[in-house]
Amino acid sequence: MPPMLRRLNHNMLALDGPDHGRLRTLVHKAFTPSMIERMRDQVQLLTNELLDKVEPHASMDLIADFALPLPLTMIIRILGIPAQDAPMFRRWARRFLAGGASIDRILLIPTMLSFAGYLKKLIKTRLARPGDDLITALAQAREDRDQLSEDEILAMILLLLIAGHETTVNLIGSGILALLEHPDQLARLRSEPELIKPAIEELLRFVCPLVMATERYAREDITLEGVTIPRGELVVAVIGSANRDPRYFEEPDMLDITREKNKHLAFGQGVHYCLGAPLSRMEGQIAIKTLVQRMPDLRLAIPAQQLHWRGNLVMRGLEALPVLF
Template sequence: MNPNVSLKSNLFTEAFTRNPYPAYSQLREEEPVSYVRLPDGQYAWFITRYDDALEALKNQSFIKDFTKLGDHADNRSSIFSENMLFADMPDHRRLRGLVSKAFTPNMIEGLRDRIQEITDELLEETAGQNQINLIDEFAFPLPIIVICEMLGIPAEDRDKFRIWSNSMIEGSNSKYAENLEQHMRDFTQYLKQRIAVVRESPGDDLISKLVIAEEQGDQLSEKELYGVVALLIIAGHETTVNFIGNSIMALLENPDQLKMLKNKPELIKTAIEETLRYNDPVEFSTSRWAREDMEFKGEFIKKGDLVIIALNSANHDPCQFKDPEVLDITREKSKHLAFGKGIHACLGAPLARLEGEIAINSFFRRYPNAKMIVDKNDLEWRTGMVVRGVRELPLLLHS
């Protein structure tokens, strides 16, 4: 392998974060499976082509539980690691089975009226304003209210989760790194107290169901319970915040597509699939490690090597998507990887899709003339190795 030092040195820079797609194009062409240095100093294999990404996501030789690596194992652990996202078979099947009952298509569809009600209430709160920050006033509160109501989290505690989840998602950012350990302790203590309350007096909420749930006679352990709840709270709203923000921004930047959606709101389902592909709110897959020495796409990967799939790069691979840099809300049967594939495909994808569908259609129905106030290049993008989204999205509601 002959590393492209010049190209790799430009990865994970501020310019890359604003617009990673030219770099992805070059990597797919020149070095589709490359060995790169991550922002935290670790090295990882970086997979950028669609077919390779799909294969890697499904390949169970790339494991999620690093404790199985023996001497190669990374000793770090956290409350966020004891869940199905970081488990391999058969543990993954057991953990996912315990949670999946709350995310059946029928149960998610049953939330439609409540999600619409929350959406309408949030938009009503913006009435009379001519300028808003879409993230703070709409994209963030909608999914956090939904997941907190599902979990039975009191309304007064919701804002805490923004601080805690930002810290965990963006731990590599110096702004959050110094407080990360304290935030993890605060989060853990909160969950301990909340679960203790639920054990004494269970209700109909999801935490209560997880506490008493049994799947083939097997209950969640205490650590697994914390891990699953942490995953649902953090992943359950973080990705949707960015999904809503990125989608509305993409449509505002492509007025022809937005006009088409306004005229034909029934296109919303294909529109959200296209905006997910076009600017995926999840930039990279979560970590995987090689279970053993292996060859993958002509590269020798050693046991214990870290593997990262660049989901946004795969979603812009011209070998899979015609004119991938073009937003086309009529694009059908999109096989994008925004929610992953294989056994670790996102459990909450149906909920995110429903929230996105309601949020986007409702927003543009209420504010058909909304416009971005600042140039996209002047927006501050979130850091970290998971989510892709802007910190703020200032919009003019009435032109």
């Protein structure tokens, strides 16, 4: 990987111990359940506005028109990026996520440079004119206490930008598809909207927006379930598989929005447990509950077999989800 990209990938997910703690502490205050609760009205308002906009057309691409703009707008607001730059940010995020082979990564360099240049300018602006946002807080932490480097700020923003919307898009998009494919569960949620909390947990388990955890390397020889992983070997935890483990989940391939024993791993586990879990849970609950209530005739516009999944090994999500209502 070119050094420039390596630096931007050097985020809290890739660090252990005190370095991980230092970075996580700097941002965790913005994502605590009580901070997120304060955004509930904003999320509801945005959800209503997005649905108001599509309502007269009686059809939409649920990904582009609803599932994507909701979390993207929220993370952009939390970071403090001017609203008019949102489309540019979305394009960047898409490019970063698409890169797989080395050649793709090299082709990413110009995008990375624009991204870094834009953010460096924004950080300067926020230092001169502070706002009530995360970029201001990070920029001030760098200035006042020299707590993080400029590269670390950029890597942090990139991580939050990508982690902060792409996954929640998949929760809402694939979650709605799963409900449309299980009409009994959809009908139950419609008649008992108070089931939204367990329903979102079940959708997180069932559709699993982030299928594979970050790659890890064994620090010492370790034996798990009779398999020895030698020191230095790559380990990839496939969350999507764990979430369907028949040794823990009863009828794992069944969608049951009332499932009680549901300790899924969709947000990971341990010190790297998802920082954004309260935010995406809240966004998912409001988005899906409101959509189901407001659109009683919601249905697929094309046969499910014609839907395309994006070619990404880590995040599983639909390219588009055309629906009628």
